[in-house]
Amino acid sequence: MDINELARRGGVSVATVSRALNGRPEVSPATRDRIRALADELGYAPNASARALASRRSGLVGLLWDTDYRSGGRQHPFLQEVLVGLKEAVNEHGQGLILLPIAPDDDPDGYVRLARQYTLDGVVLMGVDECTPSVAGLLSGALPCVALDLAVGGPRSASVSSDNVGGARAAVRHLVAQGHRRIATVTGPTDLKPAAERYAGFRRELARHHLPCPDSYVVAGDFYADSGAAAMRRLLALPEPPTAVFVAGDAMAIAAVQAAQQDGWSVPGDVAVVGFDDIDAAGLLRPGLTTVAQDYHRFGTTAVGLLAELAAAPPDRASRTVVLPTALVVRASSVRTPLEEEATP
């Protein structure tokens, strides 16, 4: 069942069939509908390869996701939701999503070649280092690229990230509203953009409330659990320990809560904790972890929208960044009496 067969049975030419199926304006509504009806009555599906070959567009979006990047996979607790959003959006656009293999780091056009090979419409990047020659090579080309949680520059690129600053500020604001004045933070590796921004938001909100932030109240972590536990212990060992801690990632935050509890402190009684990310475990713990949630699903849909935008726009536009709102999820780790929550807003 190919386009010729369809044309024959429909009593029209293949050109007309093609036009009807692609919704071209030149075809009359009557024949368009007739052909379309016939097509799905016969279960016709256009061959994607033939279509791509002839039109020089595959309708495929490549996902560049470096699974080797740091400790191999578990560091993107949200990948799954991003992927779902991406997939749904891509399909809604009538496109397909293909997972790209990893190109050698040092080959500046490993990915460019892959993109050409599949005639990709665009590429979505996540969990990659934009400075790697292979990635930089891709970004500097004319192919639409959208990076997640990563600021990139390039003739046809954009990025989407969460409002890390705003999320951190909301966390601090919440802690201040709970009556805390001695608020510390455990940061992520501040060479990573999200970590740097969360830290900046933390400082800014603290300043807005004229609260001090001694150096000893800032402990660097690495987003992994162990560093969170260690950081919390260091904070609680201070002569004047904080009464609240904003931890820049949930894995660290959870470990921090448990380290505190293990050392005999009560959470939130002695020390309140707020995390960032809203990973699954945050809701499974007791006390539940108050945390800043990101809209992972929207990452995907936004990325696909940007890709389409980039494809249409002139090639040399300034790189755009879309910032997605975050939401504070209040659980027990930061609220003395959960029930008071609603009573005293």
Next chain:
Amino acid sequence: MDINELARRGGVSVATVSRALNGRPEVSPATRDRIRALADELGYAPNASARALASRRSGLVGLLWDTDYRSGGRQHPFLQEVLVGLKEAVNEHGQGLILLPIAPDDDPDGYVRLARQYTLDGVVLMGVDECTPSVAGLLSGALPCVALDLAVGGPRSASVSSDNVGGARAAVRHLVAQGHRRIATVTGPTDLKPAAERYAGFRRELARHHLPCPDSYVVAGDFYADSGAAAMRRLLALPEPPTAVFVAGDAMAIAAVQAAQQDGWSVPGDVAVVGFDDIDAAGLLRPGLTTVAQDYHRFGTTAVGLLAELAAAPPDRASRTVVLPTALVVRASSVRTPLEEEATP
């Protein structure tokens, strides 16, 4: 830079280039190497669409993953690792991985059409219901299909799953070794294969030790956290509560541990708990959750191997199932004195 250009520069015909690049035996080793060297010197990448169109094989494996299936995504905590394994294996085979859109449930050849459209080499199914007409239609066709964690039958299908029975038995054996005699279980929905098998393994191992299993010691859950908490409360309210519980999924197990603690019981002091899956949170909790780990990465690699096997085999072979070993990860939730672990094996 296409095959013609390459042929011209190499002073040979396109046919020879094609043969050289595809490692065909007819071409002389000398020209083969020469052409290949030239190809990657010039950064030539064969156009995937043209290749697929001419050869009727795309080198693409489709991933059928129903993101709508029950509560939308979070129920596959291990998807990410499976995906990484899948991707790596697929790429090693020189293939690509494409995420298939969801076809309407009631269309028996929605997926068949998709597969034809992309000229797929095969399809990997995960998190889908094999009874859905659309999925059943795909399975009954001649396209190689491999299902994960799902027993499927079809002229060219196979499945891969974890040794759920063995894992459950290992869990029970461990509890018995810890001195427990009153061992209960919280099951998953036993209409799902993994849940049924874990339950079967539980019973079998209990029987092997001549331990009783009263009906009240078997509580049905649904793999979600809430059901785990409820089940645990029911067990602990029994006149003679169990001293150990095997919970068929980590999300339930974690909630069970916390419910017990919240009600004033000590884990593992009063009741030991062993879960299944080894999700991230299992290691983040205190006490850490003893659990049965699956080799998710290997799911992917095994699936790809099976796909290749199916493509080569005669179309009507009996459907094969590969069972992957599981591993018990002992943490604090099942061991009275963690340090004794090594001392008293």
Next chain:
DNA sequence: CTGTTAGCGCTTTCAC
């Protein structure tokens, strides 16, 4: 509005 036709870039007989 519709049909004819020339490719898209590759693989694959079939000759040599």
Next chain:
DNA sequence: GTGAAAGCGCTAACAG
């Protein structure tokens, strides 16, 4: 061992 040539199934000029 190599080359010539005929498609693979579709899109996109170009005519009409």
